[in-house]
Amino acid sequence: MPEGPELHLASLFVNKMCAGVVFTGPVRKSEVSKSPDVPFTCDAYCITAASRGKEVKLTLTPMKSDGAKRGGKAGQADQPMDVVFRFGMSGFFRFTTEDELPKHAHLRFYSTEKPCRVLSFVDTRRFGSWQPDGTWQAGRGPCIMFEYKSFRENVVSHLSDRAFDRPICEVLLNQKFFNGIGNYLRAEILFRLNIPPFVPARTVLEGLESEDLSDRRVKNEITDAKTSDQAKKKVVKEEVGDLLRLCHTVPLEVVNLGGKGYDPEKIQSHPRQKREQRKKMTMITQTRRWPGVALKAQ
DSSP: OOOHHHHHHHHHHHHHHHTTOOEEEEOEEOTTOOSOOOOOEEEEEEEEEEEETTEEEEEEEEOOOHHHHTTOOTTOOOSOEEEEEEOTTTOEEEEEEGGGOOTTEEEEEEBSOSSOEEEEEEOSSOOOEEEETOOOOTTSOOBTTTOHHHHHHHHHTTTTSGGGGSBHHHHTTOTTTSBTOOHHHHHHHHHHHTOOTTSBHHHHHTTOOSSOOHHHHHHHHHHOTTOOHHHHHHHHHHHHTOHHHHHHHHHHHHHTSOSSSSOHHHHHHOHHHHHHHHHHHHHHHHHOOOTTHHHHHO
16 A cells, blocks of 8 residues: 555656646546546646645646636636545556556546647556545644654644554554554564554653654764763663654655655556565565564464
């Protein structure tokens, strides 16, 4: 399932591939999709993208012309429209020629080029969705990658909520607090910290500050020559054990890997390689050894 890093890479992909491209006509939906129609028609418009947690927002912006200044054509959009996407299990974007349109392209934006190229939202399993004139979903918390300070404050200030009575492996998937975390990120974060997955979330998170003090601790450790070795070890342990910080840094590591996910040069010419990459990631996640799982099973 696409998680926060994949959706951010999707937005980067759209921005790179659609830069300077002019789109035209209506937004077309496949006959089998149950998602709503996108009531947007324009002779010339551009597309930009942004991400937040597990959502991507496409902004369709009409391009101003002399005709538009005089009032434009009837039925033509004259204001930008935001379309918010949630990828479900298998959603992603492709940018191809019309002849190479993917089989499961359920929402399509056509360019003015000859031959015509198409930006498509592809979703084989059809668990994904989109919302025209949409906004970021109200029930989702701040983005783990790009709203880090607000993300920490949101978690720390709600530790008394009943949601944190649940095991940490369940709470990490709660998008109200961990917007962007999914299965493979959860597995990697708990593995690095050696945290048993069924420990109550509040037990793991108690004592963490709403402000990330790791940089300050590092500076104090370097400048304070009188600090004992035992105290230094404690500082390092506190830094390594900050689960909220890893919820921020591990997704950014994925984004910065390069050559993965929505690399425009690879996804266009090597879709089979992308499928193999996903299978490999799934196998790695499934074979991760979770500390404490064996004890739980017994």
